[in-house]
Amino acid sequence: MLDHDTIAAISTPPGTGAIAIIRISGDRALAIIAEIFSSKAERFSSIDWNTRSHEAIHGYIFEPGRLELIDEVVVIPYKGPGTYTGEDLVEINCHGSPVLTREILELCLRRGARLARPGEFTQRAFLSGRLDLTQAEAVLDLIQAKTTRQGRQAISVLKGHLGERLKLVREWLVELLARIVAGIDFPEEVGEVDLDDLGEVVARCKAELEKLGKTAKSGRFLRDGLKLAIVGKPNAGKSSLLNQLLSFERAIVTDIPGTTRDSIEELFEINGIPIILIDTAGIRVTEDKVERIGIERTQKAISESDLALMVVDVSSDWSREDDEVLKEVGGLPFILVSNKTDLLNGADRSEFGNRINSELSKPIESNVSDEQQNGSLNCLERTYVSAKTGAGIDELKSKIEQFATKDCSGDSGGSLNQRQAQLCWDAIAALELVETTIAAAMPQDCLATDLKTAINCLSEASGEDVSEELITEIFSRFCIGK
Numbered sequence: 001m002l003d004h005d006t007i008a009a010i011s012t013p014p015g016t017g018a019i020a021i022i023r024i025s026g027d028r029a030l031a032i033i034a035e036i037f038s039s040k041a042e043r044f045s046s047i048d049w050n051t052r053s054h055e056a057i058h059g060y061i062f063e064p065g066r067l068e069l070i071d072e073v074v075v076i077p078y079k080g081p082g083t084y085t086g087e088d089l090v091e092i093n094c095h096g097s098p099v100l101t102r103e104i105l106e107l108c109l110r111r112g113a114r115l116a117r118p119g120e121f122t123q124r125a126f127l128s129g130r131l132d133l134t135q136a137e138a139v140l141d142l143i144q145a146k147t148t149r150q151g152r153q154a155i156s157v158l159k160g161h162l163g164e165r166l167k168l169v170r171e172w173l174v175e176l177l178a179r180i181v182a183g184i185d186f187p188e189e190v191g192e193v194d195l196d197d198l199g200e201v202v203a204r205c206k207a208e209l210e211k212l213g214k215t216a217k218s219g220r221f222l223r224d225g226l227k228l229a230i231v232g233k234p235n236a237g238k239s240s241l242l243n244q245l246l247s248f249e250r251a252i253v254t255d256i257p258g259t260t261r262d263s264i265e266e267l268f269e270i271n272g273i274p275i276i277l278i279d280t281a282g283i284r285v286t287e288d289k290v291e292r293i294g295i296e297r298t299q300k301a302i303s304e305s306d307l308a309l310m311v312v313d314v315s316s317d318w319s320r321e322d323d324e325v326l327k328e329v330g331g332l333p334f335i336l337v338s339n340k341t342d343l344l345n346g347a348d349r350s351e352f353g354n355r356i357n358s359e360l361s362k363p364i365e366s367n368v369s370d371e372q373q374n375g376s377l378n379c380l381e382r383t384y385v386s387a388k389t390g391a392g393i394d395e396l397k398s399k400i401e402q403f404a405t406k407d408c409s410g411d412s413g414g415s416l417n418q419r420q421a422q423l424c425w426d427a428i429a430a431l432e433l434v435e436t437t438i439a440a441a442m443p444q445d446c447l448a449t450d451l452k453t454a455i456n457c458l459s460e461a462s463g464e465d466v467s468e469e470l471i472t473e474i475f476s477r478f479c480i481g482k
Helices: 029-036 098-110 120-127 133-144 148-158 161-185 198-224 238-246 289-303 320-329 346-360 393-405 418-439 444-462 468-475
Strands: 007-010 017-025 057-063 068-078 089-096 226-232 264-270 273-279 307-313 334-339 379-384
Touching (some): 017 029, 017 098, 029 057, 133 148, 161 198, 198 273, 198 418, 226 238, 226 320, 238 264, 238 307
Parallel strands (some): 226 273
Antiparallel strands (some): 068 089
16 A cells, blocks of 8 residues: 655645745655755755765755756755654755745656655555554644644644554453454364453443543544534623623624624634634514524524523523523533623522522423423533623633533543544444343354454554555545645
8 A cells, every 4th residue: 555656745835934845755755855955056066865864954956967056955864764754755945935845846756756645744654654543643633723722632642642542442352352262263272261351351441442432522622613602582691791702892782682683603712622602693482584583593503503601691580581592402511601790799699599490490392302302401500700791701711611621531642533433432332242242141253243343443443454445535634745
């Protein structure tokens, strides 16, 4: 699968800059730079590149034959296999003119390199064993990171901790399978195989995979953003809360109920977590055609969100409209935000809290699922704020952050992406079949079949056994030059 062509590409973003980098990787990388680089500007002076690995060398790029000076550069040669790709690799640091970088790249291509495909440098790092597949995919996350926290998350995976944990579980299962297969294939030579720890090993593997699988949800929030809908009855203070969270006046705020007729979507971050914040139209029974369209869009926004902030007005009684909001929220996780606390004293807040407890304990009607029809509400937290003064906003942000990161513990070494997580859950499903087989005292060849399925899933997650089609699909998402 490993292509031994020498490849070249511009590794810096398009546009003008102080410097740009052209990368060359492959068997001819050092030969190509030897043909176009000189340590002297006035005449061509060759260098023994095989002895100058990992050393920055100042010099000049020439057009071979005509000795036409193209640019003053710094070249860093890397002798394989101790390089990013595992091959001989050269980085040319030139001035950041798009014209110059294209000219130097074309010069490399004319000397025997071909243009690299998207992600081909990292693909070669994976195929040469320099990175496992979890690390390779983390490279893409690192390149695409838009917040410091996203970058830190990607770096954690790039260190290899997640891949090591997947491989460790796989090793436990492979050792278990080897014992079972030995007993089946060589009963006379091996004798009776001790499988007293079979259930214990399977349970330990399941527990570890479940912990890893759960990290994918927090990982998705960090990579793609947490969709957060602000919902409530008209005039509960949703738009004021939006403005407070964004720290600028994005939405129009008036005392007139129904001012917000359409969903407003804004992106901001909480401690490096991207938040897609959606201010929705107030939910109530209305005959106003335009407002009803806004409410329908609110319902759609709720169904597509990961978390809701249900805003209630502490200065007014619980109403039928609040019940309507609860029904629309259904089983979606939500934080109950009691707003307008600047209008209450301590005793009033306590009384309002008791009323809320009473309302949330009532059965609700919902067409979302049977569980929700039985009255199940997923109220995660309750908090008091004043969207007018900003009181309680920091605490609310902290609760949102806790929800987004709750499944990504400090010792997880990062988070799985959706592909890796699905393979983890598939492996868990196979291990559950193993447990069923154990409980039913079924033949050991049944155990072997399901163990192999679990092992294959983990092999694909870490890249130890993966199809060429999947590799091509993964690395096609990279930019050219990485």
